[in-house]
Amino acid sequence: MVKIKAQIEQLIAAFKEINPNAKKILLFEPIFTIPYAMFIIYSSLYMTRLGVKDYQIGLLSTILNLVMLVTSPFAGILVNRFGRKKVLLIGDFLAWCVYAYIFFFAKSFVWFLIATIFNGLMRISELAWRLLLMEDATENERVAIYSVTVFVWNMGNLFAPLMGVLVAKYGLIAATKGTVLVFGILVNILIVVRHLITLESSVGQKLVEENNNGDSHKFSEWLESVKYMIKNKDLLLIVLVVIFGNVALIFRDTYKNIYLSEGLNYPDDIISLFPTLWSIVTLIFIIFLIPKLKEKNHDTILLWGMLFITVSNALILVTKPGAFGFFLMIVVTIIGAIGAAIYYSFVDAILANSVDDQRRAHVLSISMFLISLFSMPVGAIAGQCYSFSKLLPFVLATFFTLLCIILIYQKIRRKKNFSSKESHDF
Template sequence: MLMKLKGNARGCLFYEPMFILPYSLFVTYATVYMLELGVTERQIGLITSLGLVLQIGTSLISGHLTDRLGRKKALLLYDLLSWSVATLLWLIADNVWFFITAAVINSFQKVPHTAWICLLVEDTEPKERATVFTVLQFISVVSGLFAPLGGLLVSHFTLVPAVRIMYGMAFVSMTLMFIGRHFATRETEIGLRIKSEKKALQWSVLLRDSWSAVRLIVSNRPLLFMLGVYILYQFQLTMSSTYLSIYLIRHLSLSESFIAWFPAVTSAATLLLMVFVMPRLNPGRSTAYMIIGLLICLAANILLIVAAPGQVVHIVLSTMLAAAGSILVYPNMEAAVQNAMEGENRAHLFSIVSVLILACISPAGLIGGWAYSLDPRIPFVLIAGAFIVSAVLLLISVRAEQRQARRALEQEITHG
């Protein structure tokens, strides 16, 4: 699939494994690493929420910086800051203040994320964008197969030294990736045009443009529904990524080295689905597939909630179902959001969408920390609720589109 892509999409995705592979190694152990260094569950939730709140600010200016600096320059500079510097801080961390500082620096990741999305899709035909995001997920899936290497490092060196090695590997790989990708891509046509017109940041203009973007979003019914689904999806993703590893080790009594196999199970199941199932699906029924995917994710989460300590079969089955659901939801959801934001306002509109998402999901860490302290299963009950509401939103969206299509047809018949 990668060979079918061209231009910036190919240049961006060619180097993506150098980011995703080391990320998939350390992300499984990030919160457990914090616990080992004396950070409490509630402090972990606070740090997660702090990072998300700060990302609201960086998202607000990310569109301006992407337009002012150009997609390529903004991507390179802020990736080096938000990821290369942050991984170094995580590498040498020995108390909560290192993690707080890293959260502040890592919050600038929203600037390169906006720039990367623009670079990825602006010169790509809308009909090819679902393929682009499918390739991205394929890369993530294959990289996830290497996650057990993290478990091997943990079993050999113990948790803290092993995770420090993972962060060191991530620093080297990601930094080289940022530089290589910079030379493999070119500024988009829209980026060149806007860069030449963009002036210094004026807060009054930024706020005025932001309000205009909010009005555009509110008037864009398809984007509004997908934004609701996207917010709920990111909410559950934040809560799950923060507390799942802790839940598996402390509540379900699995070993630290063993939990690294679950990302590999996810990747293997997803890979099989991508090869044998996804090519057979009808692209015109993407909303229906998203609803099915959300219900599958709900079933996976229920299995996780009812699993008893040491009950590996339940967890493996839950992991496989979550993989099946996610591959139906993620590429279709991303493509739907991007297709709803066309034109030269993409960077600014995407930054405002990011602000709205972060404003809604920023309490996820605090809520998760409070809920986990009451009962380790409660965060996953909340996640199950997010899947249910998302499916309902999509059903409402489908029915609204059907009514609109019927009205248009009736008007055409009447005037005809």
């Protein structure tokens, strides 16, 4: 009990030490994460109950990534031109509030298509959010910031059983419809309050002034950052890990809940228990182990995280209906949660620490562009794969996480070789 108290106090201390913007943003983030985690669990099933076909759900995922692909190059330009705060306010309203309201009124595929287009604008506000979160922070502070971020995000999933209760009582359609409406209203309140209490980052202030006094907002600066990324091999490797990790996530999560319902025959209200277990494991891991890991070699820790995710993905392939299969899915969830806790605590920090302040907005917007470019066809491919074989999306998810392991290992080897060469030269 004393140890638990000490670990929680350590997490609270880490939260207090991070920069004021990150502290304020993360303090209010549960207003977003709780209702979002509740309605997103059943969003795919909800759409199928309203007549959307399985392959159309994959198509919506592709369209979402297409919109993100088109808007990503403008994200870095907009946040440097108008500032992180202003872009975050407007971007979140369009990408989340308008999306939620359209989703509430949706009656067919066309409605969900329009909602998806608005949701695709999230790349612009996401960049502004990430910059406000971790600018003006040291390298180790960024690991603490992203650990707390993962902690806060997973708090939302603790309320997933409540969604299961609502589904059992009111039915899937009514429960999802009510939850998405509450989500839209709460996010509306959140973005206004957050805008009022946060400050523009020092880097953001400097870049806004420079852009207002010149023409550095043009695409030439974006293209220069592309060249910078290509020359910086370590940066390129971590960007590729982020890209392929996201591809694996789409293959796994787009049809995971549908597979639990159709492939493993779990009742609707039981499905919500798995995100809850995932979050409990993640929160425990962040409280007790992440603080001890942040001083270790970040690349090596990231490799272990991806190994856990890969094992979790692979185990889905051997899970069958029945009691043993249910137990195995619990194991899948626990291992995946540990891997994800490590991965998301470190990967963004490693990426942010791999680039200087002046280039960070453009490099992150380029990485988001590449994520959308590679992810764009994945939803549709996943849909066709699921139609062909319910397990094929999870085979591909495992393949891409294995690819990430190889890339992280290459990054570790490069760093070791570089260190050995420096020692030899010395």
